Amino acid sequence: MGIRERLSGNEASAIAMKQINPDVVAAFPITPSTEIPQYFSTFVSNGDVDTEFVAVESEHSAMSACIGAEAAGGRAMTATSANGLSLMWEMIYVASSLRLPIVMSLVNRAVSGPLNIHNDHSDAMGIRDSGWIMLFSENNQEAYDNLIMAHRIAEHKDVRLPLAVCQDGFITSHSIENIELIEDEKVKEFVGTYKPEHYLLNRKEPIAIGPLDLQSYLFEHKYQQAEAMRAAKKVIADVSADFEKLTGRKYSFFEEYRLDDAEIAIVCMNSTAGTTKVVVDELREQGVKAGLLKVRVFRPFPAEEIAKALSHVKAVAVLDKSDSLNAAGGALFEDVTSGMYVNNVHVPTVNYVYGIGGRDTTAKDIHGVYSDLQEIVKSGKADNPYRYFGLRK
Amino acid sequence: MENMIEIRWHGRGGQGAKTASLLLADAAFNTGKYIQGFPEYGPERMGAPITAYNRISTSPIRLHSNIYEPDYVVVVDDTLLESVDVTAGLKESGAIIINTTRDADYLKSVLKGYKGAVYTIDARKISVDALGKYFPNTPMLAAIVKVSNIMSDEEFLEDMKGSFKHKFAKKPEVIEGNMKAIETALKEVKKI
Numbered sequence: 001m002g003i004r005e006r007l008s009g010n011e012a013s014a015i016a017m018k019q020i021n022p023d024v025v026a027a028f029p030i031t032p033s034t035e036i037p038q039y040f041s042t043f044v045s046n047g048d049v050d051t052e053f054v055a056v057e058s059e060h061s062a063m064s065a066c067i068g069a070e071a072a073g074g075r076a077m078t079a080t081s082a083n084g085l086s087l088m089w090e091m092i093y094v095a096s097s098l099r100l101p102i103v104m105s106l107v108n109r110a111v112s113g114p115l116n117i118h119n120d121h122s123d124a125m126g127i128r129d130s131g132w133i134m135l136f137s138e139n140n141q142e143a144y145d146n147l148i149m150a151h152r153i154a155e156h157k158d159v160r161l162p163l164a165v166c167q168d169g170f171i172t173s174h175s176i177e178n179i180e181l182i183e184d185e186k187v188k189e190f191v192g193t194y195k196p197e198h199y200l201l202n203r204k205e206p207i208a209i210g211p212l213d214l215q216s217y218l219f220e221h222k223y224q225q226a227e228a229m230r231a232a233k234k235v236i237a238d239v240s241a242d243f244e245k246l247t248g249r250k251y252s253f254f255e256e257y258r259l260d261d262a263e264i265a266i267v268c269m270n271s272t273a274g275t276t277k278v279v280v281d282e283l284r285e286q287g288v289k290a291g292l293l294k295v296r297v298f299r300p301f302p303a304e305e306i307a308k309a310l311s312h313v314k315a316v317a318v319l320d321k322s323d324s325l326n327a328a329g330g331a332l333f334e335d336v337t338s339g340m341y342v343n344n345v346h347v348p349t350v351n352y353v354y355g356i357g358g359r360d361t362t363a364k365d366i367h368g369v370y371s372d373l374q375e376i377v378k379s380g381k382a383d384n385p386y387r388y389f390g391l392r393k
Numbered sequence: 394m395e396n397m398i399e400i401r402w403h404g405r406g407g408q409g410a411k412t413a414s415l416l417l418a419d420a421a422f423n424t425g426k427y428i429q430g431f432p433e434y435g436p437e438r439m440g441a442p443i444t445a446y447n448r449i450s451t452s453p454i455r456l457h458s459n460i461y462e463p464d465y466v467v468v469v470d471d472t473l474l475e476s477v478d479v480t481a482g483l484k485e486s487g488a489i490i491i492n493t494t495r496d497a498d499y500l501k502s503v504l505k506g507y508k509g510a511v512y513t514i515d516a517r518k519i520s521v522d523a524l525g526k527y528f529p530n531t532p533m534l535a536a537i538v539k540v541s542n543i544m545s546d547e548e549f550l551e552d553m554k555g556s557f558k559h560k561f562a563k564k565p566e567v568i569e570g571n572m573k574a575i576e577t578a579l580k581e582v583k584k585i
Contacts, residue, residue, distance in 0.1 A: 006422040117434070141459070174431055176415055176430040177428065178428060278456050362459075362461065
């Protein structure tokens with residue numbers, strides 16, 4: 001089953017979009033996601049899709065065009081990175097508050113400044129509280145699979161929220177790797193057609209979208225967004241189960257790699273998880289009980305499930321590819337540790353900020369983290385929970 | 394992990410080292426392997442030193458870092474030998490392949506005492522003879538396939554014929570020259 005191919009993460013994402021064949025794609029090029037709209041525009045020119053491709057003049061317009069298209073009743077997609085996402089900022093919140101299930105491929109890159117085109121997660125962390133569902137992808141396969149699942153999750157009547165599929169800029173977006181694609185007709189059937197309940201082009205139901213919303217109801221509308229985010233957990237689990245039936249590839253809120261009997265564990269997202277798996281295997285051969293928890297679903301955040309999955313280990317390191325510059329710790333660290341605390345899981349946990357601006361993350365770096373964790377278990381002390389690795393001395 | 398081969402390419406922007414690494418990934422993929430092909434992106438400009446990488450394995454590849462201890466290094470432009478530490482981390486059980494006409498004494502002096510195998514090939518002459526132009530990447534691709542023994546000459550030639558047909562669908566006149574460059578390179582890469 002499936003089609004054996006070799007593609008970069010960007011090619012894989014563009015092909016997912018081709019198979020989804022959305023009504024509208026509006027995008028503005030920005031490194032390292034540029035290739036996605038570039039490949040997609042070729043599909044449009046070749047007649048492989050019947051999508052209306054809008055080559056907008058900025059990312060603010062890209063998101064605005066997606067909002068217009070979704071509000072009209074269409075299915076809309078876009079792709080961006082870093083400063084492009086920054087320029088979308090105003091419309092990012094409008095998209096989620098209008099409950100428009102736009103799907104975005106977010107190829108993670110450091111947000112300026114200083115100017116840098118390489119990978120970290122500072123762009124994604126900027127929208128963590130914006131009401132978008134956020135899925136992270138270890139490699140090209142996961143970026144592709146997450147996109148194929150995206151519309152089913154975002155458009156579900158209990159959810160109706162926009163969704164971003166993240167992958168690491170250059171590291172996976174520009175690396176050619178093996179991948180298994182799903183046949184076009186199977187994707188079409190899996191994704192299904194979009195049938196919005198309320199939309200602007202419905203002549204039988206004239207509605208207004210996006211009017212002024214003051215003290216009397218904005219709070220309730222925000223509560224509904226929060227409810228939708230909570231409801232998304234079940235929908236993500238259901239869609240992932242259907243996807244497993246289709247492809248045999250299992251996706252959960254997070255992947256537990258040799259975690260069940262682990263004594264020390266790393267929590268991280270995207271491509272670093274692959275490198276960490278290699279290190280886990282090496283340590284296991286030496287008799288060290290190392291494990292990994294790779295977060296796939298970052299929003300909604302599966303706090304309770306993560307706390308439970310880490311409850312038996314003796315020390316945890318959470319890796320953040322973005323520094324929150326708050327003198328307290330990175331975003332993933334804060335989410336994981338607060339989830340552990342409120343669920344009465346008290347395991348010594350430290351944070352490492354790493355890989356900023358494309359600093360390469362090596363197996364040796366990850367070995368260093370596990371070795372620090374062994375030290376923490378031995379001494380029973382986790383001094384200075386807010387740490388760095390890969391930083392020049 | 395024993396089954397994985399790691400390759401590092403050194404070239405200059407515009408010489409096709411990145412393309413060669415992607416073609417190598419393609420060829421290995423076509424023989425059933427798991428592959429990675431990725432360049433190290435920096436300021437992209439003609440003539441600037443660039444690095445590209447390949448991992449080729451019989452099992453899925455999960456590592457997502459650059460390559461620091463390659464099995465093989467390919468140097469597409471010998472003017473890099475004095476400015477880039479091309480043998481950095483290169484395994485002594487592996488080899489370095491250099492596009493050069495310089496003699497063994499010179500190469501020894503710039504390779505910082507590298508004890509592994511050193512191969513040379515005159516990719517300029519091969520390319521100019523076969524294509525009338527200087528595209529060093531095709532001969533260098535053939536050279537690394539030969540030296541690393543990733544696949545047999547026959548498998549490689551068959552695969553390249555197919556991919557050139559696809560790649561040069563709009564200018565089929567260059568296919569024959571490229572095939573000739575590959576055939577010559579497979580014969581002419583020499584250990585010193």
